Amino acid sequence: MKTNKYRMLQLLGSVIIHAFLMVAAITCLFPLFWMFRSSLMSLDTIFTDKSIIPAVINFNNYVTAWIEGGFGIYLWNSILYTVVVVTGIVIISSLAAFAFSRLEFPGKNFFFIMFLAAMMIPLPGGFVPLYVLMTKLGLANTRIGYILCMINVGLSMSIILLKTFFDKMPTDLEDAARIDGCSKLRIWWHVGLPLTKPAIVVIIIFNSLNVWNEYILAQLLLNENSLMPLQTGLMKFQGSHSVDYPVLMAGLTIAAVPIIFVFLAMQKHSLKGIITGATVG
Amino acid sequence: MSNALVKQKSSLFHDNLTSFLFIVPAVMIFSVFYIYPFCDIFKLSLHEWNGIDLQKQFVGFDNFFELINDNDWWGSLWHAGFITLVALTFQNLLAFALAFACDRELKMKNFYRVVFFIPPVLSEVVVGLIWTWILYSGTQSAEHIGLLNYFLDKIHLQHLINNWLSNPKTALPCIAIVHSWKGFGWGFIMFLAGLQTIDRQLYEAAKVDGAGYWGMLTNVTLPMMTPVICVVVILTILGSMQAFVLIISMMGNGLADYTSVPVTQILDAMVGSKRFGYACAQGVSFGLILIMISFSVKIVSDKLKKI
Amino acid sequence: MTDREEVLQELAKRYEEQTGIKIKIDLYAPSDSYTRKVIASAQAKVLPDIFGILDKKEVFAAFIKNGFVSELTSEFAKNNSEWEKSLFPKALDINRFEEDNVYGVKPGIYGVPLDITNIQMLYNKKLLKKAGFDRPPKTFDEFLVMIGALKRIGITGFVSGWGELWLADCFASNYAFNIMGEEKIMATYRGEVPYTDPDWIKVFEVFETLKNKGALIDGIVTKVNKFAEQDFALERAAFAFNGSWCVNVYQKMNPDLDYAPMIPPPISLDFPMKIWGAAGSSFVVNNSTPNKNKAIAFLKWLTAEEQQTFLSGETKNLPANRKALLSIPKVLSDFAKVSDQTTHPTIWKYNEAVLVTDKFDKGIQSIIIGDKTPRQVAQEVQDLKQKVIEKENRRKKIQ
Numbered sequence: 001m002k003t004n005k006y007r008m009l010q011l012l013g014s015v016i017i018h019a020f021l022m023v024a025a026i027t028c029l030f031p032l033f034w035m036f037r038s039s040l041m042s043l044d045t046i047f048t049d050k051s052i053i054p055a056v057i058n059f060n061n062y063v064t065a066w067i068e069g070g071f072g073i074y075l076w077n078s079i080l081y082t083v084v085v086v087t088g089i090v091i092i093s094s095l096a097a098f099a100f101s102r103l104e105f106p107g108k109n110f111f112f113i114m115f116l117a118a119m120m121i122p123l124p125g126g127f128v129p130l131y132v133l134m135t136k137l138g139l140a141n142t143r144i145g146y147i148l149c150m151i152n153v154g155l156s157m158s159i160i161l162l163k164t165f166f167d168k169m170p171t172d173l174e175d176a177a178r179i180d181g182c183s184k185l186r187i188w189w190h191v192g193l194p195l196t197k198p199a200i201v202v203i204i205i206f207n208s209l210n211v212w213n214e215y216i217l218a219q220l221l222l223n224e225n226s227l228m229p230l231q232t233g234l235m236k237f238q239g240s241h242s243v244d245y246p247v248l249m250a251g252l253t254i255a256a257v258p259i260i261f262v263f264l265a266m267q268k269h270s271l272k273g274i275i276t277g278a279t280v281g
Numbered sequence: 282m283s284n285a286l287v288k289q290k291s292s293l294f295h296d297n298l299t300s301f302l303f304i305v306p307a308v309m310i311f312s313v314f315y316i317y318p319f320c321d322i323f324k325l326s327l328h329e330w331n332g333i334d335l336q337k338q339f340v341g342f343d344n345f346f347e348l349i350n351d352n353d354w355w356g357s358l359w360h361a362g363f364i365t366l367v368a369l370t371f372q373n374l375l376a377f378a379l380a381f382a383c384d385r386e387l388k389m390k391n392f393y394r395v396v397f398f399i400p401p402v403l404s405e406v407v408v409g410l411i412w413t414w415i416l417y418s419g420t421q422s423a424e425h426i427g428l429l430n431y432f433l434d435k436i437h438l439q440h441l442i443n444n445w446l447s448n449p450k451t452a453l454p455c456i457a458i459v460h461s462w463k464g465f466g467w468g469f470i471m472f473l474a475g476l477q478t479i480d481r482q483l484y485e486a487a488k489v490d491g492a493g494y495w496g497m498l499t500n501v502t503l504p505m506m507t508p509v510i511c512v513v514v515i516l517t518i519l520g521s522m523q524a525f526v527l528i529i530s531m532m533g534n535g536l537a538d539y540t541s542v543p544v545t546q547i548l549d550a551m552v553g554s555k556r557f558g559y560a561c562a563q564g565v566s567f568g569l570i571l572i573m574i575s576f577s578v579k580i581v582s583d584k585l586k587k588i
Numbered sequence: 589m590t591d592r593e594e595v596l597q598e599l600a601k602r603y604e605e606q607t608g609i610k611i612k613i614d615l616y617a618p619s620d621s622y623t624r625k626v627i628a629s630a631q632a633k634v635l636p637d638i639f640g641i642l643d644k645k646e647v648f649a650a651f652i653k654n655g656f657v658s659e660l661t662s663e664f665a666k667n668n669s670e671w672e673k674s675l676f677p678k679a680l681d682i683n684r685f686e687e688d689n690v691y692g693v694k695p696g697i698y699g700v701p702l703d704i705t706n707i708q709m710l711y712n713k714k715l716l717k718k719a720g721f722d723r724p725p726k727t728f729d730e731f732l733v734m735i736g737a738l739k740r741i742g743i744t745g746f747v748s749g750w751g752e753l754w755l756a757d758c759f760a761s762n763y764a765f766n767i768m769g770e771e772k773i774m775a776t777y778r779g780e781v782p783y784t785d786p787d788w789i790k791v792f793e794v795f796e797t798l799k800n801k802g803a804l805i806d807g808i809v810t811k812v813n814k815f816a817e818q819d820f821a822l823e824r825a826a827f828a829f830n831g832s833w834c835v836n837v838y839q840k841m842n843p844d845l846d847y848a849p850m851i852p853p854p855i856s857l858d859f860p861m862k863i864w865g866a867a868g869s870s871f872v873v874n875n876s877t878p879n880k881n882k883a884i885a886f887l888k889w890l891t892a893e894e895q896q897t898f899l900s901g902e903t904k905n906l907p908a909n910r911k912a913l914l915s916i917p918k919v920l921s922d923f924a925k926v927s928d929q930t931t932h933p934t935i936w937k938y939n940e941a942v943l944v945t946d947k948f949d950k951g952i953q954s955i956i957i958g959d960k961t962p963r964q965v966a967q968e969v970q971d972l973k974q975k976v977i978e979k980e981n982r983r984k985k986i987q
Contacts, residue, residue, distance in 0.1 A: 014387075017382045017387070018388075018389075020378070020379075020382065021379065021382055021383070021393050024375070024379055024393075024397065025392070025393055025396040025397065027462065028396050028397055028399045028400055028466075029396055029399065030411075031399070031400070031403060031407060031408065031411045032399050032403070034411055035403070035407055035411075091306075092306045092307050092310070093307065095303045095304070095306065095307070096303060096304040096306075096307035096308075098303060099300055099301075099303030099304050100304070103300035103303065104296075104300060105297040105298075105300040105301045106297060107301075111304060111308060114311075115307070115311070116572075116575070117568075117572050118311065118315050118319075119519065120519060120568055120571035120572045120575055121319065121564070121565070121567075121568025121569075121571070121572070123315075123318055123319060123322055123564065126318040126319070126321075126322055128321075128332070128557075129317065129318045129321035129322070130314070130318045133313070133317060133318070148310060148313075148314060149314055151310055152310050152311060152313075152314035152315055155307055155310065155311060156311075157516070159307065160512065161512055164508045164509065164511075164512050165478070167508060168478065168508065184299060184300065184303070188303075198474035198475075198477055198478055199474060201474065202470060202471055202474050205398075205470065206467075209401065209402060213404055231404075234404070234406070238406070248406075249407075252403075252404060252406065252407055255404070256402055256403060256404075259402050260395070260399075260402060263395065263398055263402065264395060267391060267394060267395065
């Protein structure tokens with residue numbers, strides 16, 4: 001009897017939880033569905049056909065988006081930029097965050113506050129000095145110039161986020177490693193990084209998304225079409241006056257798919273991260 | 282004796298140096314790509330400049346004095362503040378509740394975790410388009426075009442039908458809600474990442490002590506989550522105070538002075554009226570305001586941690 | 589500009605085939621990106637051989653005064669002004685600086701127009717017929733009568749993308765020309781006539797009347813133009829106010845849409861109604877490039893009849909070249925008919941300060957949402973104008 005009641009309560013609880021999660025999930029899925037549905041229509045039916053599944057399904061928009069949008073080269077560029085920038089950010093920011101959290105050196109607080117402040121001050125008009133500087137350094141219209149700029153964009157936030165997680169790292173592990181004679185770099189690599197995996201996953205996702213969706217800096221720094229990332233192609237579908245919605249939607253779907261895959265892949269790793277974290281602990 | 286001291290000193294120096302090397306790459310990139318433009322911007326904020334002239338006119342702190350008396354500027358700060366308040370409460374509570382619900386053995390857990398992250402993945406363009414369509418006002422052949430008004434009409438709540446985006450009472454709240462919808466996925470994965478680092482043994486221990494769900498939440502989860510909550514709160518503040526793309530894509534130049542935010546003001550000053558100096562002054566003051574807010578959050582959370 | 593990308597790239601290819609000179613064209617979207625790029629490139633001194641400025645005359649002037657743009661007057665004058673004569677004067681005017689212009693630029697021509705746009709009212713023939721009218725309104729009163737008749741059969745009267753303030757500003761400017769004429773408008777910009785003048789209040793009252801008569805589509809004040817274009821293309825409103833680029837947009841969205849352009853119906857008989865029209869986009873030549881002559885030769889080729897016909901046929905924009913006008917679609921040529929009634933801020937002797945214009949346009953929004961009366965708005969605009977004038981005077985004194 002008692003266990004029955006407990007079961008009922010548990011069941012009720014899980015129904016409520018699922019209902020709550022489900023409602024939230026539907027509002028999130030709806031736009032994705034809408035985007036995909038629109039990408040299968042044509043410009044003269046997109047506003048008139050109100051059915052849930054379009055009467056005429058047409059995959060041509062994907063072909064148009066791919067060819068006219070020049071998506072082949074853009075996609076490659078975006079992947080390259082995302083991988084390099086995110087790798088750069090993870091290495092550089094975790095080194096710095098580790099130092100800010102676990103090591104002692106003069107000026108530590110000063111530098112940390114500098115990064116913290118930088119995260120908050122937007123740089124309107126910063127594009128003028130930046131471009132002048134990049135031109136002087138010969139980095140304008142180069143991949144490396146854009147990559148360095150994008151690393152800088154994600155740096156402050158990543159450092160601060162990672163430091164929060166390093167702060168939570170138990171000191172005894174580190175002490176044990178130190179007694180074993182590990183160098184600081186090895187402690188960072190063998191102890192620090194594995195323990196902050198969930199945070200690193202967050203950083204990877206956050207920065208991938210940032211780089212993937214970026215076009216303002218790209219258009220400022222780059223001239224050649226062959227260097228441009230994906231978003232530039234998308235922007236071109238929304239000309240100043242005419243918008244070809246179905247093709248735009250096809251392009252947006254193409255652009256959204258890889259990033260959703262990155263997220264899916266990261267999900268797995270974040271689970272693994274917890275398991276390793278638990279075994280180390 | 283003195284030899285040993287020197288040795289100790291040099292090893293301390295060596296220790297400091299190797300520690301410092303950890304932050305060198307970050308500091309180098311940062312100096313070139315952030316500090317340098319920032320200094321230039323601060324310099325610009327003391328000038329009157331149209332963005333083109335090779336000569337800039339030095340005006341001292343005039344731009345800042347003008348800013349203090351600029352009611353539109355303060356109004357825009359209040360609007361951004363409103364969006365932020367909605368994001369802090371509605372968006373973060375939702376994110377936390379969802380993360381908390383997902384941090385357990387649950388069917389379709391992975392499904393939820395992926396789905397909640399869809400809105401942040403979508404570009405602002407899609408989000409703007411979809412929500413404009415949902416909030417559209419007007420009718421065609423006596424049917425409401427916008428999904429929300431259509432729905433209200435169908436469930437006989439006609440008195441609630443509204444020009445959502447061009448009514449001063451609802452325009453800003455609508456923007457705030459769409460912004461929160463787009464952003465809660467972030468809070469969700471951060472909270473979830475935080476929840477997952479909490480040692481399960483702590484929960485077990487609390488259970489042994491006879492704590493219920495509520496007790497575990499207040500005694501274990503929340504204290505352990507304070508640093509993460511603090512980061513999420515700061516990131517929410519920074520993200521929401523600087524939100525503007527949605528406003529532009531959903532309502533163009535905005536609704537009179539009801540939906541202006543600092544970033545649109547800065548863009549107007551820069552691209553619209555070509556007052557780069559003034560725009561830079563706005564940017565610098567805006568940054569200072571954000572720093573003050575974030576540091577107060579930090580101080581409050583440090584106090585909380587001690588309790 | 590990006591809607592012209594394919595066509596421009598095609599033209600560049602043809603030019604290379606004909607002359608062996610390779611032209612590289614980079615286009616940027618959205619337009620804010622472009623503005624940033626041009627400004628930053630000017631400061632870094634890496635402007636391309638040919639570029640567009642796409643901004644207010646004041647900004648154009650600043651580019652010239654700082655030596656970024658080369659003067660083309662003598663090029664246009666060559667061979668008995670052959671090049672100049674081949675183009676529409678209105679299109680050329682926005683690239684021209686007159687004697688004693690307020691910007692202090694040496695008089696002359698500094699840019700080459702690619703195409704022309706103008707902004708007019710459009711009416712849906714089918715919807716008007718449904719309400720019992722077989723021709724567009726000739727006066728504002730007649731327009732209101734039609735709006736009433738349309739309303740009775742459940743059709744919204746008027747749509748425009750006034751969420752983009754400049755479109756509302758353009759509409760107001762049209763009526764200001766009709767009510768008080770160019771002289772008085774310029775006098776207002778100079779600060780000699782206040783915005784509280786009865787004529788300006790009449791301009792604001794146009795919006796109040798439209799609102800009171802229920803002519804405006806729901807949510808017009810925050811409607812982005814692409815949504816306004818959708819509304820008209822899908823026959824959700826009988827009248828629209830939009831630029832000539834809409835021909836291309838409507839064609840794609842609803843090929844069966846039966847519509848025609850019209851001058852906004854005048855409210856007064858005192859002065860002629862004027863609409864905005866000028867070069868849609870213009871190119872300038874970099875003053876410090878060694879390829880100056882090649883750049884000019886390319887622009888000459890680009891504005892010649894054959895290329896212009898091709899360009900306007902593909903993009904459905906009005907050509908800048910007179911001869912190319914003969915071979916364009918009917919609706920488009922209807923747009924071109926009114927070119928003697930066009931005017932544009934870039935050819936006025938004076939322009940209002942951006943801050944005041946902004947206040948003015950937001951005031952229009954306030955009137956439409958019933959927040960403020962025309963009088964209140966006029967007063968607020970005038971107060972700001974006063975402040976701007978005072979600041980300007982102080983600055984002049986310092987200098």
